[in-house]
Amino acid sequence: MNSGSGTTEQPLDEAASVLVLARGSSDAEREGCAGFLSEQEVGAAKAICVTVSESPDSRLSLWQQHLDDEMPEEAIIVDAGSDLPANSQAAASGAFPSLTLDTLPTTVEPIDIGVAVSRHLGRLEEDGSPLLLCLHSLTGLLESWERDRVIALVTALNRQCAEMGVSGHHHMDPEAHTEETVEMFRPLYDVVYEYIPDCGWTVTESKDAEETPTFRDTVTPPGGVRRGDPEEPETIPIPYSFDQVLELISAPRRRSLLYHLKDRSEQEVPLDELVDRIYEREKAIPARETPKSRDEVGVSLAHNHLPRLDDLGILSYETAANTVEYYPNPALESAIRYVERLELG
Structure with a gap:
């Protein structure tokens, strides 16, 4: 099913895990992320964003540019590899009601990312607000660790999101990987949200894919x-x-x-x-x-x-x-x- 850039014709709000496929750092990817968050009524939610390939400021700026006044009630940025200073201009701007920047050590391992996300989700879950998780990106993770270790992390995060009722989406640049790698990740998610040039966004439920392993x-x-x-x-x-x-x-x-x-x-x-x-x-x-x-x-x-x-x-x-x-x-x-x-x- 085709849709306009940054929006979806069919709702994604029931999916606990969504794979967002779009060329890295493209307008489509940025608008798609914001469009997905908008579908989840982000203004009433609390959000965690794990940054691997981009700086925390980059992700926060994206939200500020594309979400207008619909900022998360509370946001946590887990910096898992940008190698940038811990201070954040976006965090100091006052645009977010409550913002925490959690910078992981340079020796971070996949399990450390999973533990950090679990810790924050456990705290945010206490007041019953809707929870969102954005991971940017699988491509960054695959540049640093073996595919099997990334799959193990993804499986653990998706399982936790399903158990806690969290709406999570993970970004991947399909142009940066072999088709075999992309196809291996598709069945790990409830829904694949994919940008196809000249066609726009398509939404596919993974369970409908006939050729996934x-x-x-x-x-x-x-x-x-x-x-x-x-x-x-x-x-x-x-x-x-x-x-x-x-x-x-x-x-x-x-x-x-x-x-x-x-x-x-x-x-x-x-x-x-x-x-x-x-x-x-x-x-x-x-x-x-x-x-x-x-x-x-x-x-x-x-x-x-x-x-x-x-x-x-x-x-x-x-x-x-x-x-x-x-x-x-x-x-x-x-x-x-x-x-x-x-x-x-």
Whole structure:
């Protein structure tokens, strides 16, 4: 559906997460951001803006230019990488009723951005005002960190926005990335708000995209639907490429680890207990080579498989405490269940 620059013909106010695709620093991108905020009745809301590729002053100036008198009731700018002085001319202008500038250290990591946003959202949530989140931009994040780490941050932010009723939008410059990268991010959002030259803005619900990489929450096994399964299983986007999923399940020990973690009721497990369970599992699989020893299993988990899964955001491996915390992911688990049925019957 086409629409004029900076406006939308179909409402976005029910979407917890929106991907804004437009060339970076273009008039379309700036007007699109302001148009999205206007759709959310920003004057009655409290807003958090995370700046990575632009200075806080640049984002504040955009709001001042395009939102007229509809300034947020309260605004927080989280500076996560502009490398500019902490003082802000826009902040000192008095245009905002209440404005906080939170400058993160130069050694900032994706998890630090997520923690800062969570902290501010938790405080703002207390009075019940509508909450908005703008992240500018994914392109800036991808210039500094691996794609998987950015996907993990996006997934965490979008999940929190959905749980808290926050309306969030993240900017991305499609011209700065390969088509594969852009297509990997699309299914992570409820809606894609995209500027197409000569056509204007289009609004697409991600669930309607037919070619995005997805797995089913209930996967139909070979030979048909299982008894008790719904006829049309729910399709859930997965935040990893198919190549990454194939790489994840390529190692037998990593498969055993994932099989075990997805079946646990407790998400946190001591490393020693996890090593014991994987060692016992592998000894019980006839088609597998019997592990040499429990210590051999422990070394490979601690130095290979757990750090790799930690990097992808599938779990958190705390080496100091020797604990593992698994993050449930219905889409990934559906793929693991399918592979487990093929391998173990």
